Amino acid sequence: MKSLADLEAIRQKTINKVNLRNENEGDTRIVVGMATCGIAAGARPVMQAFVEEIQKRNLNGVYVSQTGCVGLCKFEPIVEVYLPGKEKVTYINMTAEKAAKVVNEHIVNGNVISEYTIGNLE
Amino acid sequence: MKELSLNILDIAQNSISANADLIYITVHENISENYLKIIISDNGKGMSKEFLKTVTDPFSTTRKTRKVGMGISLLKLVTEQTDGAFSIQSEIGVGTVVTAEFTLNHIDRPPLGDIEQTISTLISCNEHIDFVFTRKVNKNEFVLDTREIKKILNGVSLSEPDIIIWIQEYIKENENNLLEE
Ligand SMILES: Nc1ncnc2c1ncn2[C@@H]1O[C@H](COP(=O)(O)OP(=O)(O)OP(=O)(O)O)[C@@H](O)[C@H]1O
Ligand SMILES: [Mg+2]
Numbered sequence: 137m138k139s140l141a142d143l144e145a146i147r148q149k150t151i152n153k154v155n156l157r158n159e160n161e162g163d164t165r166i167v168v169g170m171a172t173c174g175i176a177a178g179a180r181p182v183m184q185a186f187v188e189e190i191q192k193r194n195l196n197g198v199y200v201s202q203t204g205c206v207g208l209c210k211f212e213p214i215v216e217v218y219l220p221g222k223e224k225v226t227y228i229n230m231t232a233e234k235a236a237k238v239v240n241e242h243i244v245n246g247n248v249i250s251e252y253t254i255g256n257l258e
Numbered sequence: 259m260k261e262l263s264l265n266i267l268d269i270a271q272n273s274i275s276a277n278a279d280l281i282y283i284t285v286h287e288n289i290s291e292n293y294l295k296i297i298i299s300d301n302g303k304g305m306s307k308e309f310l311k312t313v314t315d316p317f318s319t320t321r322k323t324r325k326v327g328m329g330i331s332l333l334k335l336v337t338e339q340t341d342g343a344f345s346i347q348s349e350i351g352v353g354t355v356v357t358a359e360f361t362l363n364h365i366d367r368p369p370l371g372d373i374e375q376t377i378s379t380l381i382s383c384n385e386h387i388d389f390v391f392t393r394k395v396n397k398n399e400f401v402l403d404t405r406e407i408k409k410i411l412n413g414v415s416l417s418e419p420d421i422i423i424w425i426q427e428y429i430k431e432n433e434n435n436l437l438e439e
Contacts, residue, residue: 138428143410146421150414170271170379175264184375187382191419199417202383204275 153196162220163197164243168230169214170202178231179213185232186215189239198243211254217242226254261371262296262360265336268329269298269356270380276302276354279387281380285373286394292362293342294370299355305348313346333358340364374429377402381425382417391429395436402429 166186170179179202186200203216211228217238218224225248227238234252241247266283273281278300287294305313312318316331330346333356337344340360348354360367377391381404391402402425407416414421 138424138431140406140410142424142428143407143421146418146424147411147414150418150420170267170383175268180264180267180372180375180379183379184372187419187422191423195419198419199415200382200419201417202379204271 157196161197163199164220165218166198166200166238166243167216167218168200168202169212169216170204181232182213182215182230182235185235186239189236190243193239193244195239195243214254219243219246227252228254260368262294262336262368263371263373263376265329265333265358266296266298266373267376267379269333270300270376272329273298273300273302273354274380274384274387276300276304278302278353280390281387282390282392283377283380284392284394285370286392286399287362288396289362290396293359294362294367295357295359297355297357299353301353304350304352304354306350310346310348314344330356336360336368340367373433374426377429378422378425382422385416393429393433393436395439398436398439400429400432400436402432 168179168183168186170183183200183202190198190200213230215227215230215235215238216224217227219242225242227234227249230238230252234249238249238252241249266285270281270283280301282297282299284297285294286297309318314331314334316328334344336342337358337360341364342358342360344359345357346354373393377389380387381389388404388408389402390404393400404416407425411421416422416425
């Protein structure tokens with residue numbers, strides 16, 4: 137049975153992980169678009185897939201957050217990826233499966249998956 | 259929307275946009291009285307009386323990227339489809355309370371769905387906001403208050419994936435306990 141006391145152990149583990157990281161490494165941020173249009177189009181499972189994949193691979197310094205509607209409803213769910221020192225990459229029409237691929241290919245290996253990006257449309 | 263927990267995520271989004279820093283989310287199912295009630299209340303900026311009168315109309319929105327708002331009118335529609343009730347109270351500078359009640363065993367009532375994902379998403383994506391989530395089944399309840407969690411975490415971020423997953427499992431376990439009792 138889980139209890140609030142577990143949090144103390146998670147806190148310690150997290151602090152240790154943070155200490156292991158090089159101070160100069162920036163964080164990686166993944167931002168999922170989530171207004172009504174985003175939720176209707178399945179943004180929450182996309183967010184969940186990112187969280188699970190990051191935890192499974194024990195990645196450090198990778199954070200998932202949300203934003204409101206970015207006004208591109210027909211492309212939702214939209215995901216923006218910010219790698220330290222790199223330009224923002226915008227992925228459109230995301231799914232949980234695509235999210236797992238983005239973690240593996242883009243976040244871990246550094247290769248943008250261009251077929252999912254907004255640039256692919258233009 | 260297929261699950262009520264997605265409607266909850268959406269309605270709570272309004273509270274966030276209204277600059278609330280404390281949001282209460284309550285999900286109460288009462289089997290003998292056959293209802294499921296969802297209450298979302300916030301201490302955000304609130305709405306004027308005039309605006310409040312029109313807010314269940316999809317064309318009533320202050321959003322800028324689209325001409326219609328959907329969240330509130332959609333939720334109201336679902337309550338009506340299940341012979342339930344919908345109400346919204348608000349006061350400028352005080353906050354807003356949205357109450358949606360559904361007939362529990364109505365054939366058209368969407369399932370609650372992954373409420374733990376909705377709550378963990380809200381918490382981890384809005385660290386500056388406190389959430390009090392109450393899950394109640396008949397007379398038994400379980401409460402998760404981020405103010406308590408933050409005290410223990412003492413500066414460690416709620417958006418750490420380990421913590422997000424912990425919150426989800428904690429909610430799920432406690433919810434299952436309530437449903438078994
Ligand atoms: N908790 C709240 N506090 C203050 N204002 C609110 C609150 N909830 C809703 N409103 C106001 O009511 C309007 C309509 O809300 P609704 O959720 O129906 O649509 P929306 O948020 O504008 O768009 P959508 O939800 O489709 O992204 C909002 O634009 C906002 O001005
Ligand atoms: Mg809304």
